[in-house]
Amino acid sequence: MTSKKEKLSTEPYKGVRDFYPEDQAFFNYLLATYRSVAERFGYVEYHASILEPSDLYKSKGAENEEMVNEQTYTFVDRGQREVTLRPEMTPTVARMVAARRRELGFPLRLFSIPNVFRYERPQRGRLREHWQLNVDLFGSKSLAADAESIAVAADIMRAFGATEDDFEIRIGSRTFLNNFLKEKGLDEERGRKFITLLDRRSKISAGDFHTQMHELGIDAPSFDQLPVPSDVAEVIELVRSLGIHNVRFDSSIVRGFAYYTGVVFEVFDTHPDNNRALFGGGRYDNLTALFDDEPITGVGFGMGDVTMRDFLEVRGLLPAYLPPTKLYIAVASVENVPDALTIAQELRAQGVAVAVDFGDKKLADQIKAATKHRVPYLLIVGQNEVTSNTFAVRDLTSGSETKLSRKDLASFFLSL
């Protein structure tokens, strides 16, 4: 090898992210928050490989065939199998539930936090890979299941520190929309146009919306004033009984075409600069029908890590970074390394997270390293400290020092 060899780029692959310790710490906070709320509602975690047979995404008709070909990472393996990096988790969980429907008890509550891939132009909030909480309840037709799903979503928002003023839950109904289409006598094509128009409503002007509704023979103001349908009314009442009040009927909520068959909802950011849907979900009734003839009803939602991070950032709700390491031990000279190791190991045995510097650099540079790592406390091991058995613990933020005997070190850190 020659030193003149061309050097490799340190950039990650286009549209995906590296998670350095600060990014990963936020990600772990996200996971822990998702997990704790989902588990409180009786959901249990599952997971699967990102690799799925491509057929899993093609089976829903021509529209999906196009999606698989153009918007996913799909390739042929050496065994001539067509493989896709999952673009969403719902088909996977439907596959897993169908595979063990006899052993699994229903209602079945499942959650997962998978990464999903979309082949698209990277842009803010639309990377090629993101992580997505998926919360699903299978096997109950009760509207209480729809209400619970919304309650889990709301409790996650609160667990992140959002108040009821920060977001609003808008509930719609596919049943209501289907009835409305029938009443208005819209054919299948015009019905599809209507649903697509509703789904795009927040992205177009009020004027355009009215015009396009008019072209479909619908008066937009009257549509917006339609009474709350009975399924939505019942869900809203149950959600309120669960202590969640920032919820209302919105006749325009449709959640696109895919899957949904009943009550649907979206969680909206109420921030004036970002009044958009953060995430949503709803009821779907026939996903497992791809695998066998007995469909299992499901209700659930998904939320992405990038959207959530943006929301928390704008609201000032991002937690400050603190490494798990509590103490950095620097050494006056390499001769002190064995003592530093022993002291560190004593502290670890009592549950204190400790990093040791092995003295490759001089003391001032060791302290700089501790600061770069954002470790809150520093202790220097030198001959004097070892002989006197007394150590000065330095708070690296304030600069203040506390003198402690060796046996008192652990309790100092454990009481922080």
Add this chain to the structure above:
Amino acid sequence: MTSKKEKLSTEPYKGVRDFYPEDQAFFNYLLATYRSVAERFGYVEYHASILEPSDLYKSKGAENEEMVNEQTYTFVDRGQREVTLRPEMTPTVARMVAARRRELGFPLRLFSIPNVFRYERPQRGRLREHWQLNVDLFGSKSLAADAESIAVAADIMRAFGATEDDFEIRIGSRTFLNNFLKEKGLDEERGRKFITLLDRRSKISAGDFHTQMHELGIDAPSFDQLPVPSDVAEVIELVRSLGIHNVRFDSSIVRGFAYYTGVVFEVFDTHPDNNRALFGGGRYDNLTALFDDEPITGVGFGMGDVTMRDFLEVRGLLPAYLPPTKLYIAVASVENVPDALTIAQELRAQGVAVAVDFGDKKLADQIKAATKHRVPYLLIVGQNEVTSNTFAVRDLTSGSETKLSRKDLASFFLSL
């Protein structure tokens, strides 16, 4: 859509696994154990996408070009970029460290628990996808760093409940082997054969090993009796000072060709039926040189989830499965669902994980569902219970019941 449509298989893609709740619970236990030990030693977590530019794996010469072409998932994306699903994490972490070498402090301690992919025939313990703890320390030439790496490995084994009798740490040295090759006057090709032979030692018979060593002009018994080299002796002494005693020099430990340049180690299962290396690691000195001209020394190890699970299973160290859900609320009739929801929400507010049945099925079947979910306690909400404000909490394992007033429910579960 016709109901006679061909149904999709519920199998996952070949060679990868679905993680149902019990599998995921074990996986989470694995992650939590890895994390807690690594963090105690001052390591911080990072992560990256599974997608990497293929060049990352090709740059180490012809041998690797073959590996990339034949043993990885590599494909060309729509932008004509060659992409690989990472087969290992070390090149990724080297890339990330090189990208921010000015901002990161050294010594730098990093860990990650990524999934990695190999395109190979599925067999026991050798799936196409597995998860692998990676623990690396960058920027210290001190042998204390080598010792620390081994101590982290040993402490992970102990954290899983393994005793010093269950495993043995064997330490070798690439420096020692290189010196030995020079002394014996072996040329490059014979040197390579020698290293390969040592690496395959545990897979061939003692007789074959002796014969093949003899062909290289080396007397196997003398080789095995060589004195402990000074780097290994110092590492062993430091490791012992950290309270780890099941460690010894083994002149045959080489860890294959890739990366390693100094002290290397392997953790062996001492079980008579499975006396093999579980995992290992060592020092590598020039990985970041792919990206720039200033190499950063590293020392680290990787351990796979499948090997670890097999080890724990054989040793009877697998934890019993318990779902996070503590209580299952069944309802005498659908009229009781609103009360069940309110009681559940009260308990959740106090930190109890509760699942509610919405009464889609009769009571006996609701109880069966609770049992299938392995939830330990059951409570039935009916009109009598609501009126009397008294609930019978049933232990689903023993069948015993405890009568409690509504206000005492939370403390019952929190004191378990």
